[in-house]
Amino acid sequence: MNNQQNILIIGAGLCGSLLALRLGQRGYNVSVYEKRPDLRKVDISSGRSINLAFSNRGQKAMKLVGLEKKVKALCIPMNGRMIHDTHGNTFLSNYSGREHEYINSISRGGLNTLLLDEAEKHENVKVFFNSKCLSVDFENTTALFKDYTSKKEFVEDADVIIAADGAGSALRKSYYLGKKFLFSFSQDWLSHGYKELAILPKENGDYKTYKNALHIWPRGDFMLIALPNLDGSFTVTLFLSYDEGEYNFNNLNTENRVLEFFQKEFPDALSIMPNLLDDFFTNPTSPLGTIKCSPWHYKGNTLLMGDAAHAIVPFYGQGMNASFEDVTEFDKVLDQGYNDWETIFKTFEKNRKRDTDAIADLAIDNFHEMKDHVANPIFQEKRKLEMALEKEFPDEYASKYSMVTFNENIGYREAMITGRAQDKAILNLLTDKKIDISGDLKSNLEKIKKETEAILEDD
Ligand code: FAD
Incomplete structure (x- = not known):
């Protein structure tokens, strides 16, 4: 495909910034529009998963764009799951019997920053922040944006538009609302939501519990997990039903009740979380869902990628990895030398959809495995x-x-x-x-x- 084409990407998150970098490397003219401010200048982390499990499929994509070494510096190896029982006893269950196989904890912000910095090194890649896509005219390949700074709306056109704008994708909504073709869409919510908490570092900066593991407190119907950060802290996530069971997000509404719950279920975690109540009542509770849809593309004009095409629940630690793998697979299709976008998009979706459907189902299986079966x-x-x-x-x-x-x-x-x-x-x-x-x-x-x-x- 002729690389003089103009490609518009919606969303400069993990998938959009990697895609911009790769297409920039291939010589395309790339414009990326992101609704939020530049995360390198403003802290926008509140309430979103601060760190993520990063593994081989993600690493393969980093190798494709030449960032393997730079990404390694952001990683903390996690060799296994450290299981905590209600008495505070722990045991480590390795992820693999092969020593070189482990997963990594990586900062979302750190990785996104690196990808944006590298993408912007290419003159042919431009990133525009504070620009929210309101809708996409997929027949005419134009997108309507609102500039949050000037409050004005504007329209951009391109040869193709690729939406990497996450689970709430504006392009996907336009497909759905446009009713111009048969668009299948499903969204399944879990009855559980999640809330992020933290284990802060010791005063000397050391970790308060074992660093190189993904910690899990499995309790059958709910669980707590913790992943290490480079600054000595852990990001802790509570996965709990909204309204079922003795303790749920709806009835954990007083400080005493939250303390009672943690004292009963996670006493060892509570002992190293003096900040629990502040975090609990400050941080949002967010839902978890699976999105499947098809087709991902409209003719050769527009394409969905990453969470916009296939959002999954986080229990296999694969959402970001799968979104990065989308870029590797898309790149492979570009290598095949097709000279029309429709064939490229069609081939990409045909190769990819069965795999993203599979990881969506595996992620649900792992929800039950982590909260229950591991014990x-x-x-x-x-x-x-x-x-x-x-x-x-x-x-x-x-x-x-x-x-x-x-x-x-x-x-x-x-x-x-x-x-x-x-x-x-x-x-x-x-x-x-x-x-x-x-x-x-x-x-x-x-x-x-x-x-x-x-x-x-x-x-
Ligand atoms: P996002 O990261 O959601 O990026 C979308 C971007 O588009 C954002 O920057 C957003 O601001 C922007 N945007 C949205 N709408 C618009 C608009 N209308 N106009 C312009 N810009 C817009 N994955 C893993 O691999 N490992 C893990 O351990 C892991 N843990 C997770 C834990 C939790 C609690 C959650 C919720 C998810 C987790 N994931 C994990 C999944 C991972 O976060 C996603 O799969 C990944 O972020 C998808 O990247 P994306 O770029 O497609 O979407």
């Missing part, structure tokens, strides 16, 4: 066995989690199908006492492979 003995046995298999047979066995998180060379859908069959096989074999975690590993592996194949054939 279940048979699940723990399964994890121990999988760790041992990955360690002993690194080229022969990979758990579902490893395939999703650490194998950027297979799609989410393939990881989901194989991983679910493997999970079922191990749980069947453990329940029927046909394998024993202290038994011979090679024989366990053979039995799991055979059972997995049988399940895959049945499906």
